[in-house]
Amino acid sequence: MKRAGFDNIWLPVALLLPQLMIIAIFFYWPAGWALQSSFYLQDPFGFGSTFVGGENYTSLVGNDQYKRVAGFTIIYSVLVTFFSLAIALLLAVKADKVIRGAKTYRTLLMWVYAIAPPVAGFMGILFFDQSTGPLTKFFQMFGWDFKLGVDYNATATAMVIVAVWKQIPVNFIFFLSGLQSIPRSVREATMIDNRSATGRFWQVTFPLLAPTAFFLLIINITYALFDTFGIIDALMKGEPGNNPMTLVYKVYLDGFRGNDLGGSSAQSVILMVLVLLLTVFQFRLVERRIHYT
Amino acid sequence: MAQVSLEGIRKVYPNGFQAVQTTSFTIQDGEFVVLVGPSGCGKSTLLRMIAGLEEITEGELKIGDRVVNDVDPADRDIAMVFQNYALYPHMTVRKNIGYGLKNRGTPASEIAAKVEDAARMLNLTEYLDRKPAQLSGGQRQRVAMGRAVVRDPALFLFDEPLSNLDAKLRNQMRIEIKALQRRLGTTAVYVTHDQVEAMTMADRIIVLNAGRIEQIGTPSEIYHNPASTFVASFMGAPPMNLIRAEVDQKQVKINGYDALMVASEAFSGPITMGIRPEDVELDAQGQVKFHVDILEELGAHRLLHGRIDDQPFSVMIGKEDTAHTGETRIKLKPEALRLFDKDTGLRL
Numbered sequence: 001m002k003r004a005g006f007d008n009i010w011l012p013v014a015l016l017l018p019q020l021m022i023i024a025i026f027f028y029w030p031a032g033w034a035l036q037s038s039f040y041l042q043d044p045f046g047f048g049s050t051f052v053g054g055e056n057y058t059s060l061v062g063n064d065q066y067k068r069v070a071g072f073t074i075i076y077s078v079l080v081t082f083f084s085l086a087i088a089l090l091l092a093v094k095a096d097k098v099i100r101g102a103k104t105y106r107t108l109l110m111w112v113y114a115i116a117p118p119v120a121g122f123m124g125i126l127f128f129d130q131s132t133g134p135l136t137k138f139f140q141m142f143g144w145d146f147k148l149g150v151d152y153n154a155t156a157t158a159m160v161i162v163a164v165w166k167q168i169p170v171n172f173i174f175f176l177s178g179l180q181s182i183p184r185s186v187r188e189a190t191m192i193d194n195r196s197a198t199g200r201f202w203q204v205t206f207p208l209l210a211p212t213a214f215f216l217l218i219i220n221i222t223y224a225l226f227d228t229f230g231i232i233d234a235l236m237k238g239e240p241g242n243n244p245m246t247l248v249y250k251v252y253l254d255g256f257r258g259n260d261l262g263g264s265s266a267q268s269v270i271l272m273v274l275v276l277l278l279t280v281f282q283f284r285l286v287e288r289r290i291h292y293t
Numbered sequence: 294m295a296q297v298s299l300e301g302i303r304k305v306y307p308n309g310f311q312a313v314q315t316t317s318f319t320i321q322d323g324e325f326v327v328l329v330g331p332s333g334c335g336k337s338t339l340l341r342m343i344a345g346l347e348e349i350t351e352g353e354l355k356i357g358d359r360v361v362n363d364v365d366p367a368d369r370d371i372a373m374v375f376q377n378y379a380l381y382p383h384m385t386v387r388k389n390i391g392y393g394l395k396n397r398g399t400p401a402s403e404i405a406a407k408v409e410d411a412a413r414m415l416n417l418t419e420y421l422d423r424k425p426a427q428l429s430g431g432q433r434q435r436v437a438m439g440r441a442v443v444r445d446p447a448l449f450l451f452d453e454p455l456s457n458l459d460a461k462l463r464n465q466m467r468i469e470i471k472a473l474q475r476r477l478g479t480t481a482v483y484v485t486h487d488q489v490e491a492m493t494m495a496d497r498i499i500v501l502n503a504g505r506i507e508q509i510g511t512p513s514e515i516y517h518n519p520a521s522t523f524v525a526s527f528m529g530a531p532p533m534n535l536i537r538a539e540v541d542q543k544q545v546k547i548n549g550y551d552a553l554m555v556a557s558e559a560f561s562g563p564i565t566m567g568i569r570p571e572d573v574e575l576d577a578q579g580q581v582k583f584h585v586d587i588l589e590e591l592g593a594h595r596l597l598h599g600r601i602d603d604q605p606f607s608v609m610i611g612k613e614d615t616a617h618t619g620e621t622r623i624k625l626k627p628e629a630l631r632l633f634d635k636d637t638g639l640r641l
């Protein structure tokens with residue numbers, strides 16, 4: 001690793017300061033505040049708070065609703081991550097074969113990426129509209145009376161589909177550039193060494209894509225956990241009722257609708273720890289195993 | 294081991310560019326053939342068509358008795374060594390070498406033994422458990438060689454395998470590859486733009502120019518009897534001198550000078566005359582005046598670069614001979630003169 005030198009210690013500090021301030025103001029300060037308030041019971045009407053120790057955490061353990069939401073979040077994240085990675089990889093492999101077409105292909109798919117999550121959610125609502133939505137009609141053809149926002153499974157399905165649809169372009173771009181950075185001669189060498197295209201993919205192409213795939217795995221898990229908030233909010237149309245939701249959405253719901261700031265803070269602290277673990281895992285694995293050089 | 298024959302092979306790329314014009318030749322079993330030519334002349338294209346990596350637009354390609362136009366690269370019983378080695382970065386040297394065997398269903402114990410053999414032959418034994426990134430350029434080159442020899446194919450294909458190595462290593466590997474090919478007796482097609490490699494390694498050289506074969510011949514034929522001015526100036530360092538001359542009453546003359554040799558055929562008029570720099574001698578009584586501009590010291594011999602009238606000309610002299618810049622006289626060996634058509638450049 002090359003090390004750039006600074007003679008004056010203050011120059012790098014000054015250069016870093018704006019970034020550090022942004023992190024401090026928008027991350028460390030609220031995080032610290034959340035940690036603190038997770039130990040208090042807030043009065044719903046804003047009249048002070050009482051120190052309750054770890055009670056906000058312990059009450060989550062026994063909370064059935066919290067467990068149900070956690071369970072859904074896991075299933076949801078696994079599904080979203082798996083399908084958005086798998087479909088994107090499939091598309092990238094196909095696009096890579098017709099390098100010429102790849103450019104238009106790429107642009108077409110990037111459009112979806114440019115859509116903000118709430119807008120994606122809104123478009124999802126149109127897709128799944130009860131009377132005119134094409135996907136609702138599609139499901140009805142198979143005899144499933146698809147009721148978005150009313151039926152638990154229908155809403156869950158819509159959430160997964162919209163979130164996957166929204167995430168595919170990012171994954172596609174990364175996979176495609178990963179594929180295109182594999183030297184042509186390496187692929188040609190495999191063509192001479194191995195007659196089976198499937199074998200070539202899993203034994204050579206995929207391992208060479210592994211750094212990209214692993215990076216995307218982390219990105220996608222984070223996306224499914226946190227960035228799908230807008231989609232979920234739009235799809236349940238502000239009516240949590242019987243609808244599925246993720247942990248992040250529950251943080252918002254309990255804190256801002258339920259006015260239980262202490263409980264909501266405790267939940268967000270748990271999520272922060274989760275992200276921390278994910279990051280540690282990422283660095284460990286990437287540095288140990290995935291890079292070949 | 295196999296004979297390779299190309300029958301009217303042509304390549305047009307999808308963008309309409311014709312990279313190889315209709316070409317036919319046969320490579321004998323066990324022969325080492327070098328494809329040589331300037332950059333962009335279609336050497337790689339031709340080789341890649343033989344490998345099956347590039348579709349053949351027209352013509353018939355046979356390896357052994359089998360027409361392989363539509364046969365998968367993996368089923369052509371070939372092995373190829375690439376310029377940048379094309380090793381699998383995530384596999385150890387052992388796996389890299391054994392990969393092709395594994396996919397052909399060779400039993401694991403046999404693979405292990407063959408890989409060990411190949412590694413011993415190429416001095417790679419101690420590197421077997423390293424990844425390619427942990428090897429030097431020369432070692433990677435050997436791994437690429439190992440991957441080719443371990444499969445014992447009918448045909449070796451090389452695409453400029455030494456051009457990423459430094460000069461010393463290149464000389465060494467050149468000899469090793471040639472020796473290896475001799476020992477295994479495997480037919481080989483070797484692409485290079487380096488005419489020293491071509492001259493030293495080839496049983497036969499195919500000189501390509503702009504997608505067309507200029508000449509096929511042994512290194513000695515190519516060097517001494519080039520079929521065209523292109524071959525004459527491409528092969529040999531320094532290249533053959535090519536100067537304007539004239540045939541008059543069966544006598545070859547450069548303007549103003551005496552007859553240099555008797556022209557065998559009955560043609561007359563302007564021609565291009567060629568002579569290798571080593572076939573010229575400094576001689577105070579020589580027929581031709583030569584003006585020396587630069588003296589190039591090469592150790593074993595020296596090169597004098599200068600002009601005959603206004604035409605560039607080079608002379609090679611021994612290390613004992615004295616020379617100086619300025620006006621001098623030279624003698625051309627009559628039997629070394631080669632005559633070419635002034636317009637087409639073809640040998641007369």
Ligand SMILES: Nc1ncnc2c1ncn2[C@@H]1O[C@H](COP(=O)(O)OP(=O)(O)OP(=O)(O)O)[C@@H](O)[C@H]1O
Pocket residue numbers: 306307308310312330331332333334335336337338339486
């Ligand atoms: N895929 C392609 N599409 C169109 N033209 C191509 C393609 N590949 C190569 N060419 C052209 O075909 C000609 C021959 O290419 P080729 O790679 O065979 O040259 P080469 O003799 O191997 O040159 P070098 O010594 O630089 O490797 C070149 O003019 C090149 O521009």
Ligand SMILES: [Mg+2]
Pocket residue numbers: 336337338
């Ligand atoms: Mg080439």
